[in-house]
Amino acid sequence: MPELPEVETVVRYVRPKIVGKTIQKVVPQNNYDKVFATHTVRQFNKLLTGQVIKNVVRRGKFIVFNLDRGHLLIHLRMTGRLLLKLSEDDKPKHLTAIIYFKDKSFLYFKDYRKFGRLYYYDSLDYINNKLGIEPLSKSFTGDWLFKNLQNYKRQLKPLLLDQSFIAGLGNIYVDEALWSAKLHPQQIGLSVSRKKADILHSAIQRLLQTAIDNQGTTIINFYFGKGKSGNFRDQLKIFGRQDKDCPRCGTKIEKIRVAQRGTHICPHCQRI
DNA sequence: GGGATTGTTTAAAC
């Protein structure tokens, strides 16, 4: 379940290995042509062939390959993985695409649930218009969060998951951030005080940065490189810890549903 | 075989 820290980890892993390479072709695997979200297979290749990867960056949960002209974007969704080499347990039937480089090397897109997608855009305007603020950018401040929370009477959980509000948060880090700030996921945005907004802002930035420093969180399926998993899982306070004790007050952690999503809360620390 | 899992898009409800 790659969220911002996991995507950033992947970007940092592949960047030094593929920057400078020239794309020869991009081939869907197992007849899964819809892995290309924006174009047909033919169109996609026409646009990409011969282009050099100038840099690899992250925007929200998108992996962005900056090319000579235009951008190749990859979204891992739930189970997508980028591999430079295949190992024994990488079954061919789980591959959805292979990028061939001019130097005879490859980049494999493995995705056993096949929700992940590749996109091509001439400009990043399209996704920049759809995505909200980058939570690790300088412009994301406590002041920004307080002001913008006031525009919504939505519940905090679905609001924080909304990529057009803040780009990059997913189920894990939203639950962790709300627990850290002692905010209930069903509290509505405009009722959050200035002080609480500051605390939530700090929690989000601290969690994301610490998770990146620990190469992300592996719950089930996040791996990068040669089977390496994220180490942040050990530092999760509440996600996946239902029926265990709250690390802060000892109350039993509950798993509830908020906006159709599994949500972990401490009923003592987090109240509306 | 039903339910859980994800983020995004689309449809419905408020």
Place this chain on the structure above:
DNA sequence: CGTTTAAACAATCC
């Protein structure tokens, strides 16, 4: 009518 919520969708595993 704009905002918010729910459902649909992709596919797989247990």
